[in-house]
Amino acid sequence: MALREDQIVRYSRQILLREVGGRGQEALLAGTVRVDGIGVSGLTVAAYLAGGGTPVAGAGSLTLGPWAPGFLMAPSDVGLPLTEALAREVPALNPDAAATGPGGGLVAELPAAWSGDAPWVALGGDGMRAAVVFRSAEGCVWCFGETVRHLGSPPDGALGVAAGTLGALVxxxxxxxxxxxLGGRWLVPPGVVEALEPRRCARCAAREAPSAP
Incomplete structure (x- = not known):
C-alpha cells in the first residue's frame, strides 16, 4: 500500500527516522491492533498508536469509568464499552487509525487473556514499578505467560502514562x-528505564541448561 501525499505529510517525522522510512510507515498502517485496557496505560497506548497511524480496536467487555476522559476519551464516553468508545474516538483523532482488516497484535493491561497474532505487549506493575513485557511472533508464548503471571495491574498517574507511552513505542x-x-522493561519513578529479564518456561529452561560433563 503506497502512502498518499497527505499521509506523507502527517507522518513525516516518523518517516524521516532511519528505522521507519516509507516502508516502515506502511507497515504501521497495516493490520489492526487490539487494545484491552481502560486504565491510563491502556488509553495512552491506544492514543499513541492511533496517532502514529496504526488502526486500533477495543478488546474485551470492560466499560470506561469516570477516570477515562483525557486527550483521547471525552466525558460522554464514560459508561461506554471500550470497543464502542474507541470506535468513536479513534477515527476522530486519526482517520487512518479506524479499525479495518485483520488483527495485527494485542496490547493489554494485566491481568489479561492472550490470544491471536503477535506482537503482544503487556502493561503491568509490581506495586512500585510499571512493567512492559513483549513478544514477537518468534518469542516463546510460554515464557511470555510465565513472566506476566507474576505481575499485577499497571500503576495510575504519571507512571501509568509513561508505561502506556513506552508500550506504544515497543x-x-x-x-x-x-x-x-521476547523482553521487558521496568519503569521506575521518576522515569528510569531498567531491563526486565523474562522468566523462562520449563521447556526453554531445560534447553538452555548446560549439559552435564
Whole structure:
C-alpha cells in the first residue's frame, strides 16, 4: 500500500527516522491492533498508536469509568464499552487509525487473556514499578505467560502514562521487526528505564541448561 501525499505529510517525522522510512510507515498502517485496557496505560497506548497511524480496536467487555476522559476519551464516553468508545474516538483523532482488516497484535493491561497474532505487549506493575513485557511472533508464548503471571495491574498517574507511552513505542518496533523476540522493561519513578529479564518456561529452561560433563 503506497502512502498518499497527505499521509506523507502527517507522518513525516516518523518517516524521516532511519528505522521507519516509507516502508516502515506502511507497515504501521497495516493490520489492526487490539487494545484491552481502560486504565491510563491502556488509553495512552491506544492514543499513541492511533496517532502514529496504526488502526486500533477495543478488546474485551470492560466499560470506561469516570477516570477515562483525557486527550483521547471525552466525558460522554464514560459508561461506554471500550470497543464502542474507541470506535468513536479513534477515527476522530486519526482517520487512518479506524479499525479495518485483520488483527495485527494485542496490547493489554494485566491481568489479561492472550490470544491471536503477535506482537503482544503487556502493561503491568509490581506495586512500585510499571512493567512492559513483549513478544514477537518468534518469542516463546510460554515464557511470555510465565513472566506476566507474576505481575499485577499497571500503576495510575504519571507512571501509568509513561508505561502506556513506552508500550506504544515497543509495539511499533515489533511491528517494524526491530528488537528482541521476547523482553521487558521496568519503569521506575521518576522515569528510569531498567531491563526486565523474562522468566523462562520449563521447556526453554531445560534447553538452555548446560549439559552435564
Amino acid at each position: 509495539f511499533q518496533r515489533l511491528r517494524l521487526g526491530l528488537g528482541p523476540a
